[in-house]
Amino acid sequence: MKTIDELIQDGVEGKRIFVRADLNVPLAGTTITDDGRIRAVAPTIAKLAAAGAKVIVASHLGRPKGAPDPQFSLAPAAARLGEILGKQVSFATDTVGDSAKATVAALANGEVTLLENLRFNAGETSKDDAERGAFADALASLADLYVGDGFGAVHRKHASVFDLPARLPHAAGDLIATEVGVLKKLTEDVARPYVVVLGGAKVSDKLGVIDNLLEKADRILIGGGMSYTFLKAKGHEVGISLLQEDQIPVCLEYLARAEKRGVEFVLPVDVLVSADFPDLKTKAPANPELVASDAIPADKEGLDIGPKTRELYASKLADAGTVFWNGPMGVFEHPDYANGTKAVAQGLLDCDGFTVVGGGDSAAAVRTLGFDENAFGHISTGGGASLEYLEGKTLPGLAALED
Numbered sequence: 001m002k003t004i005d006e007l008i009q010d011g012v013e014g015k016r017i018f019v020r021a022d023l024n025v026p027l028a029g030t031t032i033t034d035d036g037r038i039r040a041v042a043p044t045i046a047k048l049a050a051a052g053a054k055v056i057v058a059s060h061l062g063r064p065k066g067a068p069d070p071q072f073s074l075a076p077a078a079a080r081l082g083e084i085l086g087k088q089v090s091f092a093t094d095t096v097g098d099s100a101k102a103t104v105a106a107l108a109n110g111e112v113t114l115l116e117n118l119r120f121n122a123g124e125t126s127k128d129d130a131e132r133g134a135f136a137d138a139l140a141s142l143a144d145l146y147v148g149d150g151f152g153a154v155h156r157k158h159a160s161v162f163d164l165p166a167r168l169p170h171a172a173g174d175l176i177a178t179e180v181g182v183l184k185k186l187t188e189d190v191a192r193p194y195v196v197v198l199g200g201a202k203v204s205d206k207l208g209v210i211d212n213l214l215e216k217a218d219r220i221l222i223g224g225g226m227s228y229t230f231l232k233a234k235g236h237e238v239g240i241s242l243l244q245e246d247q248i249p250v251c252l253e254y255l256a257r258a259e260k261r262g263v264e265f266v267l268p269v270d271v272l273v274s275a276d277f278p279d280l281k282t283k284a285p286a287n288p289e290l291v292a293s294d295a296i297p298a299d300k301e302g303l304d305i306g307p308k309t310r311e312l313y314a315s316k317l318a319d320a321g322t323v324f325w326n327g328p329m330g331v332f333e334h335p336d337y338a339n340g341t342k343a344v345a346q347g348l349l350d351c352d353g354f355t356v357v358g359g360g361d362s363a364a365a366v367r368t369l370g371f372d373e374n375a376f377g378h379i380s381t382g383g384g385a386s387l388e389y390l391e392g393k394t395l396p397g398l399a400a401l402e403d
């Protein structure tokens with residue numbers, strides 16, 4: 001992959017450079033609650049701007065349905081990016097329309113603009129090659145060069161990630177280079193025991209990676225929304241917890257294979273449950289109930305791991321040589337359900353091994369819960385992306401950046 005330093009050496013002054021970033025940051029209304037992903041890509045943008053390029057930054061935010069949806073606007077990210085860069089960042093209220101064209105045309109050398117959410121256009125995520133290609137053509141007409149630096153989205157075969165770099169001379173940004181450098185080490189020889197902790201809410205996306213992890217990890221600890229499909233597969237009631245019913249046979253197969261291969265596969269022994277999802281805005285007390293993980297009431301959902309599980313997971317992390325963790329253990333955004341995630345974060349810090357935390361929300365959790373991000377071996381901006389990288393899969397957004 002060409003680096004941005006090589007791109008700059010070729011001369012970028014006055015060139016319009018499209019930077020595909022991952023600015024999918026957590027928001028409370030229009031307030032960014034964690035700006036880690038913006039800070040992570042800012043050095044690439046600053047470097048290109050300092051070299052005299054006209055920088056067009058673009059990203060997705062959340063999962064809008066292919067049409068404008070104000071709750072997923074990137075406008076707050078433009079303001080924050082401007083603060084981080086210490087310069088004005090203009091904002092286009094569309095992606096390939098009149099606003100984008102005018103904003104790009106108005107850029108002077110060294111200036112930066114951010115386009116509105118790419119997923120407001122159905123072509124971005126379309127499974128139809130022609131529809132994605134047409135959107136990529138429109139994006140390509142805005143720029144002369146392409147820099148891929150949205151590591152968190154490189155596992156997505158989307159127009160701006162996969163199709164656009166095929167249409168423009170391209171390079172990999174510094175964030176992607178760093179991420180790949182660290183994760184590559186985890187695919188080579190890892191210090192053992194190699195412990196993988198999986199949680200979060202994107203259960204259907206991430207269950208599949210266990211297939212490959214069973215060949216590599218010594219221990220797999222499951223928490224968060226991921227737990228309940230396994231608990232159900234073991235025959236337990238999971239009430240109204242997150243459940244991927246169609247994946248129950250797959251979970252049973254994983255449990256059987258883990259046993260056969262001698263991989264420790266650890267599920268929660270107790271969980272905090274409630275009939276209601278907590279109010280993340282007011283953070284009003286949620287008064288959760290603590291139950292054994294085989295005794296979840298039919299009308300309640302599991303929202304965090306319980307104290308016995310916290311202790312168990314801390315003990316399973318204590319002697320780790322390597323830890324990879326993706327996905328919060330509970331709805332950490334509410335204080336009543338943050339203790340499981342805190343315990344796992346502390347478990348990583350207490351072990352002597354090399355620790356990697358991956359994922360937008362996991363990284364945000366570590367920071368918002370008060371941990372020092374520099375105390376971890378590496379905090380990756382990608383959850384699904386890093387998991388698929390560790391699986392050894394060809395990632396569309398990395399393949400597209402090859403020379």
Ligand SMILES: Nc1ncnc2c1ncn2[C@@H]1O[C@H](COP(=O)(O)OP(=O)(O)O)[C@@H](O)[C@H]1O
Pocket residue numbers: 199200201202203223224225242302303304326327328329330331332333358359360361362363382383384
């Ligand atoms: N038991 C649970 N039920 C519902 N949501 C959960 C549960 N545990 C964790 N979550 C949610 O998972 C989200 C993060 O999941 P995910 O996007 O998969 O992680 P990441 O961004 O780190 O890859 C958080 O917003 C958290 O509230």
Ligand SMILES: O=C(OP(=O)(O)O)[C@H](O)COP(=O)(O)O
Pocket residue numbers: 022024062063152153156202358359360361381382383384385
């Ligand atoms: O937040 C992201 O992934 P992650 O939750 O796996 O870290 C990326 O921005 C990708 O978003 P997507 O999973 O909606 O494609």
